[in-house]
Amino acid sequence: MDGQRYLLGEVLLSGNLPRIFDMPFLAAHLEGMGPVEGQVLSLACEPGPMLDRGQTRSPRPPLPHHTRCLLCDQEPENIRHLLLTCPFTRQAWHEGLSWLRLPAPTPEHDASIQDWWMRARDATPPSLCKALRSATLLVPWMIWKHRNACVFDHITPSLVELSDKIKDEMRCWARAGDKGFRLVLPPS
Ligand SMILES: [Zn+2]
Numbered sequence: 001m002d003g004q005r006y007l008l009g010e011v012l013l014s015g016n017l018p019r020i021f022d023m024p025f026l027a028a029h030l031e032g033m034g035p036v037e038g039q040v041l042s043l044a045c046e047p048g049p050m051l052d053r054g055q056t057r058s059p060r061p062p063l064p065h066h067t068r069c070l071l072c073d074q075e076p077e078n079i080r081h082l083l084l085t086c087p088f089t090r091q092a093w094h095e096g097l098s099w100l101r102l103p104a105p106t107p108e109h110d111a112s113i114q115d116w117w118m119r120a121r122d123a124t125p126p127s128l129c130k131a132l133r134s135a136t137l138l139v140p141w142m143i144w145k146h147r148n149a150c151v152f153d154h155i156t157p158s159l160v161e162l163s164d165k166i167k168d169e170m171r172c173w174a175r176a177g178d179k180g181f182r183l184v185l186p187p188s
Contacts, residue, residue: 070150071157082147084110088157089143095163096139100170100184104132113140130180134173142166 069077071088082089084107094106104120107113117136124132146162149155171188174181 071147080112083107083113083140083143084116088159091159092143092162092166093139095159096135096166096170099163099167099186100131100135100181101186102128102132102135102184104135128180128184131184132180134178134180135170138169138173139166142169 067076069075069081069086069088071082072086074087075081075085084090090106090108097104097106102124104124105116107116110116110119113136120132120136121129142162142165146157146165150157170181170185174185
């Protein structure tokens with residue numbers, strides 16, 4: 001299996017933004033998560049507008065792009081801000097990680113998600129690392145979907161809604177066989 005192909009057939013922008021997530025350091029973890037249906041999720045945590053890559057590849061008109069982050073309205077929107085430094089999404093990380101009782105730090109000033117991952121892994125007991133790996137895939141995915149819902153469906157950013165969806169998705173992954181989440185998920 002291609003380690004960068006990954007679940008959930010709901011990726012908006014799939015034509016114009018074929019690379020969303022690039023986490024080669026988690027490729028082995030993906031391989032253990034079963035068959036893959038759906039989109040390529042590869043994401044470069046690079047500075048710069050998130051749609052640059054799509055615009056250069058596609059002859060179609062550019063997709064809507066907001067210069068300021070819709071979730072916090074404080075900083076220019078780029079993928080590093082969205083996933084690592086946005087105060088809104090950092091709170092979502094905190095909610096998700098603390099709900100799982102993982103001792104990993106919330107992303108802060110990390111240069112990339114891989115840098116954060118190494119910091120988080122070092123702070124996490126080996127027995128909990130599978131859950132941390134799964135959270136490292138799931139939380140950015142849910143942030144990305146929430147961001148897209150704000151852009152395309154014009155919903156109002158809601159930390160409560162995002163956190164609830166993160167927890168629901170974690171439960172779904174556990175039911176689907178995710179061993180890391182099964183180990184740490186609080187009883188409902
Ligand atoms: Zn933000």
